[in-house]
Amino acid sequence: MRIARFSYGETVSFGVVDGDPARPETLSVTPIAGHPFAPFQLSGEPVALADVRLLAPVLPSKxxxxxxxxxxxxxxxxxxxxxxxxxxxxxxxxxxxxxxxxxxxxxxxxxxxxxxxxxxxxxxxxxxxxxxxxxxxxxxxxxxxxxxxxxxxxxxxxxxxxxxxxxxxxxxxxxxxxxxxxxxxxxxxxxxxxxxxxxxxxxxxxxxxxxxxxxxxxxxxxxxxxxxxxxxxxxxxxxxxxxxxxxxxxxxxxxxxxxx
Incomplete structure (x- = not known):
C-alpha cells in the first residue's frame, strides 16, 4: 500500500495511492479518515494524482x-x-x-x-x-x-x-x-x-x-x-x-x- 499526504483545494489529507507509477496517468489518491497510524477507512472518492499537490508524507517530530x-x-x-x-x-x-x-x-x-x-x-x-x-x-x-x-x-x-x-x-x-x-x-x-x-x-x-x-x-x-x-x-x-x-x-x- 502507498500512503501519501496531499493537498487538494483547501484540504490537507492522507490518502491511499493506486495505479502504476510507470504510467503516471493511471495514478489516483483516495482520502482516508484521520491518519494512517491506526486502522483507517477510505473516506472519499479517488482523485487523479495529477490534480493534487503531494506533500511530505509525514511531519515527523524528529x-x-x-x-x-x-x-x-x-x-x-x-x-x-x-x-x-x-x-x-x-x-x-x-x-x-x-x-x-x-x-x-x-x-x-x-x-x-x-x-x-x-x-x-x-x-x-x-x-x-x-x-x-x-x-x-x-x-x-x-x-x-x-x-x-x-x-x-x-x-x-x-x-x-x-x-x-x-x-x-x-x-x-x-x-x-x-x-x-x-x-x-x-x-x-x-x-x-x-x-x-x-x-x-x-x-x-x-x-x-x-x-x-x-x-x-x-x-x-x-x-x-x-x-x-x-x-x-x-x-x-x-x-x-x-x-x-x-x-x-x-x-x-x-x-x-x-x-x-
Whole structure:
C-alpha cells in the first residue's frame, strides 16, 4: 500500500495511492479518515494524482540520521565505517516534500546530495528489540540527506551542516509492503546518475537500526530514520534538479535554489 499526504483545494489529507507509477496517468489518491497510524477507512472518492499537490508524507517530530552505514561511502569520505554507525538529528523544519525546493542559505559552502532509504515509525515506542522492529514500522520512503560539507568539516558536528531548512526532502509517499533488505537506491542530478547502490550493502540493517535508535530516543508516530547513503555523493547548485529513486517505492525530485 502507498500512503501519501496531499493537498487538494483547501484540504490537507492522507490518502491511499493506486495505479502504476510507470504510467503516471493511471495514478489516483483516495482520502482516508484521520491518519494512517491506526486502522483507517477510505473516506472519499479517488482523485487523479495529477490534480493534487503531494506533500511530505509525514511531519515527523524528529528525523534521526545514520552516518557511515555503507562502507563505500565511508571510504569516499576519507575513512572507514565505525563499528557502531554515527547517529545525528535533523530538525522537523528541515523536512520538505516532493517538488519543493532545496533552498541553499546565503553563504552555503559545498552542498551535497545523499540518497537514502527512510523508515517511517508507526507508533510510540522505546527500546524495541530488533526482532520486533517491524511491529513499529509503518513503511518506507525516499529521502535526500542534504549536507553542507564545509560546515560539516568546520563545525566538528553536523547540526548546521545537515539541519538547515529544506535539507531533508522526503517522499513521494510511504510504501508499506516493500522488503527493505535488497533495494536499488540511487540519485541523479539533471538526469546524470550520481549514486547507484543497494540496501543489501547496509552495514547495520533496518531492524537493527530501529533497535539502536530506540535505545536512546522515544520514537513517535511519523518519526523518520534515515538509513545512510551509498557512495557517489556530489555537489548540487542552484538550478539543479535532484532525484532520489528507491526500488519498489518511487522517485523523489526537488529543484535546488538559492534562498531568498
Amino acid at each position: 528525523v534521526i540520521g545514520i552516518g557511515k552505514n555503507y562502507a563505500d561511502h565511508a571510504r569516499e569520505m576519507g575513512g572507514e565505517a565505525p563499528a557502531v554507525p554515527t547517529i545525528f538529528l535533523k530538525p522537523s523544519t528541515s523536512v520538505v516534500g516532493p517538488a519543493e525546493p532545496i533552498a541553499l542559505p546565503a553563504g552555503a559552502g559545498t552542498v551535497h546530495h545523499e540518497a537514502e532509504l527512510a523508515v517511517v515509525i508507526s507508533r510510540l515506542c522505546r527500546e524495541v528489540p530488533a526482532s520486533r522492529a517491524k511491529d513499529v514500522i509503518l513503511g518506507y520512503t525516499c529521502a535526500n540527506d542534504v549536507t553542507d560539507r564545509d560546515l560539516q568539516s568546520s563545525d566538528g558536528q553536523w547540526a548546521r551542516a545537515k539541519g538547515a531548512d529544506s535539507f531533508c526532502p522526503i517522499g513521494p509517499w510511504i510504501e508499506t509492503t516493500v522488503d527493505p533488505s535488497r533495494l536499488r537506491i540511487g540519485a541523479d542530478v539533471n538526469g546524470t546518475v550520481r549514486q547507484d547502490g543497494t540496501t543489501a550493502d547496509l552495514l547495520t540493517g533496518v531492524d537493527e537500526l530501529v533497535a539502536l535508535v530506540s535505545q536512546t530516543f522515544t520514537l513517535l508516530p511519523g518519526d523518520v530514520i534515515l538509513t545512510g547513503t551509498p557512495a557517489g555523493v556530489g555537489p548540487i547548485v542552484p538550478g539543479d534538479f535532484v532525484s532520489v529513486t528507491v526500488e519498489g517505492i518511487g522517485t523523489l525530485t526537488n529543484r535546488v535554489v538559492a534562498r531568498d
